[in-house]
Amino acid sequence: xxxxxxxxxxxxxxxxxxxxxxxxxxxxxxxxxxxxxxxxxxxxxxxxxxxxxxxxxxxxxxxxxxxxxxxxxxxxxxxxxxxxxxxxxxxxxxxxxxxxxxxxxxxxxxxxxxxxxxxxxxxxxxxxxxxxxxxxxxxxxxxxxxxxxxxxxxxxxxxxxxxxxxxxxxxxxxxxxxxx
Amino acid sequence: xxxxxxxxxxxxxxxxxxxxxxxxxxxxxxxxxxxxxxxxxxxxxxxxxxxxxxxxxxxxxxxxxxxxxxxxxxxxxxxxxxxxxxxxxxxxxxxxxxxxxxxxxxxxxxxxxxxxxxxxxxxxxxxxxxxxxxxxxxxxxxxxxxxxxxxxxxxxxxxxxxxxxxxxxxxxxxxxxxxxxxxxxxxxxxxxxxxxxxxxxxxxxxxxxxxxxxxxxxxxxxxxxxxxxxxxxxxxxxxxxxxxxxxxxxxxxxxxxxxxxxxxxxxxxxxxxxxxxxxxxxxxxxxxxxxxxxxxxxxxxxxxxxxxxxxxxxxxxxxxxxxxxxxxxxxxxxxxxxxxxxxxxxxxxxxxxxxxxxxxxxxxxxxxxxxxxxxxxxxxxxxxxxxxxxxxxxxxxxxxxxxxxxxxxxxxxxxxxxxxxxxxxxxxxxxxxxxxxxxxxxxxxxxxxxxxxxxxxxxxxxxxxxxxxxxxxxxxxxxxxxxxxxxxxxxxxxxxxxxxxxxxxxxxxxxxxxxxxxxxxxxxxxxxxxxxxxxxxxxxxxxxxxxxxxx
Numbered sequence: 021x022x023x024x025x026x027x028x029x030x031x032x033x034x035x036x037x038x039x040x041x042x043x044x045x046x047x048x049x050x051x052x053x054x055x056x057x058x059x060x061x062x063x064x065x066x067x068x069x070x071x072x073x074x075x076x077x078x079x080x081x082x083x084x085x086x087x088x089x090x091x092x093x094x095x096x097x098x099x100x101x102x103x104x105x106x107x108x109x110x111x112x113x114x115x116x117x118x119x120x121x122x123x124x125x126x127x128x129x130x131x132x133x134x135x136x137x138x139x140x141x142x143x144x145x146x147x148x149x150x151x152x153x154x155x156x157x158x159x160x161x162x163x164x165x166x167x168x169x170x171x172x173x174x175x176x177x178x179x180x181x182x183x184x185x186x187x188x189x190x191x192x193x194x195x196x197x198x199x200x
Numbered sequence: 201x202x203x204x205x206x207x208x209x210x211x212x213x214x215x216x217x218x219x220x221x222x223x224x225x226x227x228x229x230x231x232x233x234x235x236x237x238x239x240x241x242x243x244x245x246x247x248x249x250x251x252x253x254x255x256x257x258x259x260x261x262x263x264x265x266x267x268x269x270x271x272x273x274x275x276x277x278x279x280x281x282x283x284x285x286x287x288x289x290x291x292x293x294x295x296x297x298x299x300x301x302x303x304x305x306x307x308x309x310x311x312x313x314x315x316x317x318x319x320x321x322x323x324x325x326x327x328x329x330x331x332x333x334x335x336x337x338x339x340x341x342x343x344x345x346x347x348x349x350x351x352x353x354x355x356x357x358x359x360x361x362x363x364x365x366x367x368x369x370x371x372x373x374x375x376x377x378x379x380x381x382x383x384x385x386x387x388x389x390x391x392x393x394x395x396x397x398x399x400x401x402x403x404x405x406x407x408x409x410x411x412x413x414x415x416x417x418x419x420x421x422x423x424x425x426x427x428x429x430x431x432x433x434x435x436x437x438x439x440x441x442x443x444x445x446x447x448x449x450x451x452x453x454x455x456x457x458x459x460x461x462x463x464x465x466x467x468x469x470x471x472x473x474x475x476x477x478x479x480x481x482x483x484x485x486x487x488x489x490x491x492x493x494x495x496x497x498x499x500x501x502x503x504x505x506x507x508x509x510x511x512x513x514x515x516x517x518x519x520x521x522x523x524x525x526x527x528x529x530x531x532x533x534x535x536x537x538x539x540x541x542x543x544x545x546x547x548x549x550x551x552x553x554x555x556x557x558x559x560x561x562x563x564x565x566x567x568x569x570x571x572x573x574x575x576x577x578x579x580x581x582x583x584x585x586x587x588x589x590x591x592x593x594x595x596x597x598x599x600x601x602x603x604x605x606x607x608x609x610x611x612x613x614x615x616x617x618x619x620x621x622x623x624x625x626x627x628x629x630x631x632x633x634x635x636x637x638x639x640x641x642x643x644x645x646x647x648x649x650x651x652x653x654x655x656x657x658x659x660x661x662x663x664x665x666x667x668x669x670x671x672x673x674x675x676x677x678x679x680x681x682x683x684x685x686x687x688x689x690x691x692x693x694x695x696x697x698x699x700x701x702x703x704x705x706x707x708x709x710x711x712x713x714x715x716x717x718x719x720x721x722x723x724x725x726x727x728x729x730x731x732x733x734x735x736x737x738x739x740x741x742x743x744x745x746x747x748x749x750x751x
Contacts, residue, residue: 055222060744068208114583141576141592145265157265160594161574168570177602183568184262186410186421190398191534192374192563196608 021062027172029090047155062101062103063092065122066108074163079176082167092166103147107158109152114138209466211474215241216751218462218476220447221302224733225719225740226482227430227717228347232744234437237583238751241474241681242431242439243464245446245487246297247273249304251428254420261417266577271417272296272304272369277636278446281486282289285645287682289517295484296686299443300428302484302687303733305417307538308397308424308509310350310734314360314492316548316556317728320620326651327620331697331706334360340738345395348425348737349403352395357393358544358637366401369411370540375533380561380588383669384543389662391541391561397425398538404429408526413565414564415537424454442466442474448637449495450479450716458715465637478715482740483690485722490642493499494704505610505693505710510703512628512690514621516727519648519683521659522614524564525672532608535565539614544664547729553657556649556729562612569602577601592627609712611672614662616686617655618729619648625694648683656680688732693722707751708743717744 044079052063062070067090093104115123115134126134135141138152167173174182178197181187216238219226226242249257249272257271262594269275275292282290296302316323318330318337338361345352345367347455360661370393373381377391384391398415410424411634417427432439445464448471461473481488489512494505503511541564572579574589577598591598600678603609625647629640648656660680667674678684696702704723710716719740721732 044646045502079596081596083453105480132293141594145263145574147265161265161722164573165259165570166592169262172568176599177532177566177606179566181413183413183535183565184258185572186412186493187534189371189409189411189535191411192540193372194533194534194567195375196530196533 027084027170062105062108065112066105066195067093067123069108070104070113070159070163071120072126072131073135073159074167075128076135077160077164078167082173083175088167092163097160104158104162107151107154111138111155111159114151209445209468209472211472212239212241212440213331213475215239215474215476217241217478218243218474219480219482220462220561221245221482221484221487221554221720222303222427222431222441223482223484224303224348224427224430224451225721225736225743226301226480227434228344228737228740229429229480229482229717229719229744230434230439231430231437233740234434234439234740234746235612236744238748240434240439241476242434242441243445243447243462244297244299244441244443245278245483246385246443248299248301248441248443249428251422252729256424257416258412258420261414262570262574264571267681268417269293271705272298275423280633280635280641281632281729282633282641282643283646284630284643284649287519287685288488289644289646291486291597291642291644295486295688297429300426300439303426304428306424306426306733307731309538309731310345310348310395310397311558311730312360312362313337313728313730313735314547314556314568316731317618317726320722320726323704326552326751328694328701329694329728331695334727335708336513337364337735337738337742342504342525342743343735343741344737346433347430347731347741348397348734349406350395350397350734353393356392356544357390358547361558365413366395369405370394371396371398371538372398372540374536374563376539376563377533377561379520379527379531379611379670380541380666382582383666386669387665389543390545391543394540394542394560394660395734396538399625411536413535413696419537440614440670445472446637447491450481450491450504451495452497452504452713459504459714464664474591476521477751478717479689480717480719480743480747481693482719484720485692485724486627486642486644488718488720488722489692490629493629494639500712504714505703505716508699508700508702510694511625512692513623513626514694514725515627515644516614516619516621516687516690516724517646518619518688518727518729519652519656520616520686521656521663521678521680521683522531522562522615523660523663523667523674523677524612525667525670525674525679526607526612527609527611527670527672531611532564532566535568539563541714545659553621553651554655555620557618557655557659558729559617559662560614562614564610566608569604572602573598579605581660588694600662608676611667611670613666615659615663616688616729617652619652619690619727622647622649625649625691646685653680656683686731688721688727690721690724690727690732692723693718693720695723696725707746708739717743717747
């Protein structure tokens with residue numbers, strides 16, 4: 021399953037990252053509208069780090085991750101970007117201290133191990149907690165939320181109009197696919 | 201920016217009407233009166249939420265962090281309470297204190313009561329008749345449906361008479377409804393559409409439902425009606441809202457015949473008095489009697505407007521009876537946040553028992569991928585929705601768990617029985633515990649009673665019959681001995697013609713005080729088995745008319 025920039029736009033509307041209400045979105049149709057600009061902005065290193073995390077936590081069936089993730093995080097509301105950036109920096113700094121290289125230069129299995137060594141897999145998400153709690157809240161769960169509230173993510177389990185996505189109300193009338 | 205909106209929480213001078221509470225009742229009274237040229241001030245205990253943040257609130261509700269109560273700032277020191285009856289009452293999970301009130305997180309179902317609900321004593325020798333009947337309320341029901349925007353169809357052979365079509369077409373049957381329809385055909389049970397205050401098309405400047413499927417706790421599109429709509433309309437007509445201004449007590453004049461002021465607190469710690477010519481309490485069936493009881497005076501030692509002793513008494517809600525089953529075929533269509541078919545076939549009854557039943561055919565959503573993914577693959581159903589358990593996996597591992605664990609073949613039936621008003625079911629003050637302003641908290645004492653219990657047993661029989669016909673295997677069911685409430689709080693300042701037995705007149709004015717009105721489900725004499733909100737709205741419009749005439 022290949023993600024596109026359009027999928028990221030869908031996710032951004034869901035996340036409130038674009039200056040458009042759901043009602044306006046519904047009127048406008050599924051093309052969305054990128055609306056405002058990024059006031060905060062990410063560095064290339066920061067974006068590479070986020071993409072590298074997504075490559076660990078997204079199912080392997082998902083392709084087109086860099087394009088999707090970059091579009092998604094740079095389109096988040098500026099307040100949300102401002103929350104993400106210090107967590108990315110603290111995480112990157114920790115990884116460099118321990119592994120002597122940037123996170124994205126680790127192999128995907130080693131990135132998984134690095135996240136586990138930090139304890140991210142065992143911690144509950146907390147926006148103001150310890151580093152692993154913040155990584156889980158601001159980075160991992162934000163990325164997972166972006167993917168799984170749009171059809172491209174939910175279609176992995178056979179749902180075309182996931183909870184949190186304004187795909188219209190008509191789809192509930194259709195018989196579920198018995199083969200799924 | 202709404203007219204007259206201000207962070208200044210000082211009282212208005214020369215107000216004609218002071219409305220306490222900005223849920224559906226307060227909003228509609230305020231709108232009705234401000235539209236007719238009266239100066240209206242609304243005092244709201246909770247805060248104003250920006251409708252522009254609802255996508256954020258939806259994300260908050262779907263992500264595993266914190267409590268769902270945080271989304272509308274429910275609970276906490278402000279909302280402390282106790283529950284002392286035989287059945288536990290989870291008050292803070294059922295109400296929102298904010299501009300718009302509990303409609304911010306309601307489901308949005310809006311049936312009318314039936315004729316029989318107003319005549320329970322005449323027909324069955326049960327409970328007490330209302331002093332008004334269905335015909336009295338009928339034009340207000342129609343007006344409330346227009347104001348709120350109700351989608352419905354005249355396909356319900358059991359519905360009370362109506363004069364016009366619904367403002368919008370009904371939502372169509374879901375796929376799982378069609379499965380139930382075959383079984384119900386065999387059993388002779390008629391299914392029909394469900395009137396609901398949710399836009400099946402664009403209405404009143406608000407979006408059509410776009411299917412976010414998160415109606416409870418938040419509708420980001422605005423397709424679901426919430427009372428902040430009419431608060432804004434009232435403001436556009438000149439009304440003023442003072443939020444975060446919990447009213448501490450209502451004070452009467454020296455004669456004890458009319459109310460002088462509502463005394464309210466503000467976040468800055470100041471206390472103010474709002475004067476007005478008329479006062480409307482619209483704080484729901486718990487805070488309305490509590491405020492009257494807190495407003496005791498030497499002249500009214502048992503609480504204001506309580507010469508009958510009925511303030512706080514006859515508290516009602518409807519227990520939920522539900523059963524969940526599995527089929528051998530997929531049953532869960534694409535997600536949606538509401539149900540689309542009901543049966544009111546068992547509502548009107550000839551004999552006193554079993555009582556009225558409202559039967560709901562649920563739309564069970566397929567398992568969301570968001571929750572297990574963001575919870576590290578934790579698939580264990582939560583003990584309650586406020587508790588997020590965490591797993592330690594992501595990616596393919598979670599996907600595999602989901603694929604092997606969720607056949608998405610669930611069906612569910614839900615029903616409400618009517619619960620008769622019982623004098624001992626009541627809201628009182630618990631002097632041993634106080635809120636953040638030092639006021640005694642409400643004690644909600646709720647017992648279910650034999651009439652409702654017998655009706656619940658009949659419901660379960662109907663549900664089993666449908667499941668048998670459908671070929672569904674029961675996997676879980678609510679405990680008949682300890683059912684959750686439907687969050688339909690009613691009673692506690694009942695309407696009547698006899699000042700010895702009731703708190704308000706048929707014109708919604710308190711018997712005791714000539715300028716104090718109540719617009720709330722608290723005035724219900726009986727509650728039937730229907731969702732109460734449309735009746736609350738109709739009564740609010742009626743109250744507004746009477747107050748306008750009196751001013």
